[in-house]
Amino acid sequence: MQALAPAWRARHTVSRDEATFGYTLLLPAATLIFILVGVPFLRALWLSFHRKLLGSEDAPWIGLQNYATLLEDVVFWQAVKNTFVFTIGSIGTKLAIGLVIALILNEALPLRGLWRSIVMLPYAMPTLVSVLVWKWMYNDVAGVLDYLALQTKLADHPILWLGDPAVAMPAVIAVNVWRGFPFFVITILAGLQTVPQELYDAAKVDGAGVWPRFSQVTLPGILPVVAVTTLFSAILTFNDFSIIWILTQGGPGNATQVLSTLTYRISIPGLELGKGVAVSVLMLPIMVGLIVLLNRFISRREELA
Amino acid sequence: MSAQRIQHLGLRTFGWLLLAMVLVIALFPPYFMAITAFHPPSLSFSRTPTLFSTDLSLRAFSELFSKYPYLTWMSNTAMVSVASTIFSVTVATLAAYSLSRLRYPGRNALSSAVFFVYLFPSTLLFIPMFIVLNSLHMLDWLPALVAVYLTFSVPFSIWLLKAYFLTIPRELEDAALVDGATRWQSLIFIVMPLATPGIAVACIYSFTLAWNEYLYAFTLLSDQSRFTLATGLTKLIFGDVFLWGMIMAGGVLMSAPLLILYFVAQRYIVAGLSAGAVKG
Numbered sequence: 195m196q197a198l199a200p201a202w203r204a205r206h207t208v209s210r211d212e213a214t215f216g217y218t219l220l221l222p223a224a225t226l227i228f229i230l231v232g233v234p235f236l237r238a239l240w241l242s243f244h245r246k247l248l249g250s251e252d253a254p255w256i257g258l259q260n261y262a263t264l265l266e267d268v269v270f271w272q273a274v275k276n277t278f279v280f281t282i283g284s285i286g287t288k289l290a291i292g293l294v295i296a297l298i299l300n301e302a303l304p305l306r307g308l309w310r311s312i313v314m315l316p317y318a319m320p321t322l323v324s325v326l327v328w329k330w331m332y333n334d335v336a337g338v339l340d341y342l343a344l345q346t347k348l349a350d351h352p353i354l355w356l357g358d359p360a361v362a363m364p365a366v367i368a369v370n371v372w373r374g375f376p377f378f379v380i381t382i383l384a385g386l387q388t389v390p391q392e393l394y395d396a397a398k399v400d401g402a403g404v405w406p407r408f409s410q411v412t413l414p415g416i417l418p419v420v421a422v423t424t425l426f427s428a429i430l431t432f433n434d435f436s437i438i439w440i441l442t443q444g445g446p447g448n449a450t451q452v453l454s455t456l457t458y459r460i461s462i463p464g465l466e467l468g469k470g471v472a473v474s475v476l477m478l479p480i481m482v483g484l485i486v487l488l489n490r491f492i493s494r495r496e497e498l499a
Numbered sequence: 500m501s502a503q504r505i506q507h508l509g510l511r512t513f514g515w516l517l518l519a520m521v522l523v524i525a526l527f528p529p530y531f532m533a534i535t536a537f538h539p540p541s542l543s544f545s546r547t548p549t550l551f552s553t554d555l556s557l558r559a560f561s562e563l564f565s566k567y568p569y570l571t572w573m574s575n576t577a578m579v580s581v582a583s584t585i586f587s588v589t590v591a592t593l594a595a596y597s598l599s600r601l602r603y604p605g606r607n608a609l610s611s612a613v614f615f616v617y618l619f620p621s622t623l624l625f626i627p628m629f630i631v632l633n634s635l636h637m638l639d640w641l642p643a644l645v646a647v648y649l650t651f652s653v654p655f656s657i658w659l660l661k662a663y664f665l666t667i668p669r670e671l672e673d674a675a676l677v678d679g680a681t682r683w684q685s686l687i688f689i690v691m692p693l694a695t696p697g698i699a700v701a702c703i704y705s706f707t708l709a710w711n712e713y714l715y716a717f718t719l720l721s722d723q724s725r726f727t728l729a730t731g732l733t734k735l736i737f738g739d740v741f742l743w744g745m746i747m748a749g750g751v752l753m754s755a756p757l758l759i760l761y762f763v764a765q766r767y768i769v770a771g772l773s774a775g776a777v778k779g
């Protein structure tokens with residue numbers, strides 16, 4: 195029957211049908227996301243303008259007061275600074291290690307598959323378990339890292355890994371790096387495989403050495419993958435809660451206090467739910483910026499593909 | 500030897516050394532966890548750490564089981580992870596197919612929205628979740644935790660599956676439609692079987708995300724018999740005495756299912772990891 199209808203009409207009905215089908219399939223997911231993310235998000239915004247205490251029913255409107263007190267609070271600004279130090283320190287190190295290890299593992303090495311599996315191990319372990327193991331290794335009584343540092347004479351006195359304000363931040367970054375660098379290795383390795391071999395051959399014929407081959411062939415080839423991976427990791431690191439909370443709870447003092455742990459500390463033990471939410475809301479502009487950037491990178495690559 | 504060869508040889512040696520170092524660093528924490536878990540718990544109270552020991556024992560495990568409801572935590576975690584995986588992957592498969600294959604107004608905006616929701620911070624959502632579940636008296640109710648976990652596993656699975664659906668040739672479906680199949684039929688009989696590896700990856704990731712989740716479980720559960728492994732194990736370190744033997748034994752058991760899953764499905768997992776970054 196349809197074949198007899200004019201062509202434009204057939205196309206019209208097909209696309210109507212396609213749109214209905216498309217929306218129908220999307221409906222369950224859209225409903226879930228609206229109820230479980232959209233509504234709580236609006237509720238969070240609402241809360242940030244109210245004085246809502248844990249355990250109390252009423253929540254008077256206080257306008258921007260939650261935000262105003264935060265912006266005058268030195269601890270908040272310290273958490274902002276720490277969040278940036280933690281995020282930039284972590285992703286910088288992960289990127290450097292990930293890039294180098296991916297380049298090495300991309301070479302024809304004996305037992306390469308085994309080395310790759312071992313490198314993936316930190317990623318395969320539950321984050322929480324890794325954090326607990328590191329907490330045990332950092333322990334100040336019979337901690338294995340102190341023991342090794344003293345035995346190998348790298349240190350002449352025990353180091354308070356998580357108790358010394360100057361050491362605590364590098365120590366929590368190390369755990370984030372340990373857990374996250376395999377993600378960089380794997381994605382960069384996959385990116386390296388997409389660089390055409392002919393380009394290397396051509397560069398070799400031209401007599402290009404190791405460095406020019408890397409900087410002019412390899413690097414431009416993997417740059418998109420590196421950008422996407424780095425942004426991804428930056429977003430997740432920026433929000434990381436469990437590593438810092440379990441290792442230091444933001445201490446000593448506020449040496450490792452980041453915005454996510456501050457949100458928790460103000461809202462649950464501190465009982466000020468509205469003010470706690472305001473901390474997270476203040477993180478949003480940066481988060482949104484990173485997500486928009488990442489989304490743009492990914493969709494541009496989709497168009498090219 | 501030419502200068503270039505020497506340079507090359509030096510670079511190779513340096514590369515091997517670096518790789519060896521990173522491998523040792525990657526292996527040491529899991530090794531140390533296992534050593535602590537499998538030697539007599541009394542040793543973790545000594546002043547010098549045990550780096551190697553042939554004196555193996557399962558005491559830490561038996562103490563863990565007798566002092567804490569560890570197996571309950573494990574079954575809670577397993578139930579929550581399985582339930583949220585089944586829900587999210589089912590819903591996400593339909594949505595991902597729709598977003599990757601069908602044309603309709605608003606599709607790209609919806610696609611971006613999904614991506615946005617996936618990366619949406621749980622630090623912003625846990626407080627309203629806590630307030631709502633508290634007022635509904637649903638704290639400590641595991642089905643509510645399953646629903647909360649859908650906030651990240653649904654968008655994540657949609658995003659991962661979308662990339663996968665794009666790799667399935669459209670012609671196969673068009674052929675089925677021309678032959679008179681309905682859209683549902685072509686989805687279920689043509690596309691789904693081809694998407695099985697992608698769906699498997701989505702399942703593995705949803706399961707892993709739920710198995711590892713800490714912040715929501717930590718804020719929404721307070722009754723010890725409702726704990727997941729993540730919350731139960733961490734409770735052990737906030738006590739007065741640090742029971743490292745038991746904590747590491749618990750860590751070994753919590754890691755085991757994921758490590759097995761990972762070694763069985765390594766190829767798929769790696770494909771999934773790079774799907775986002777490489778395939779887009």
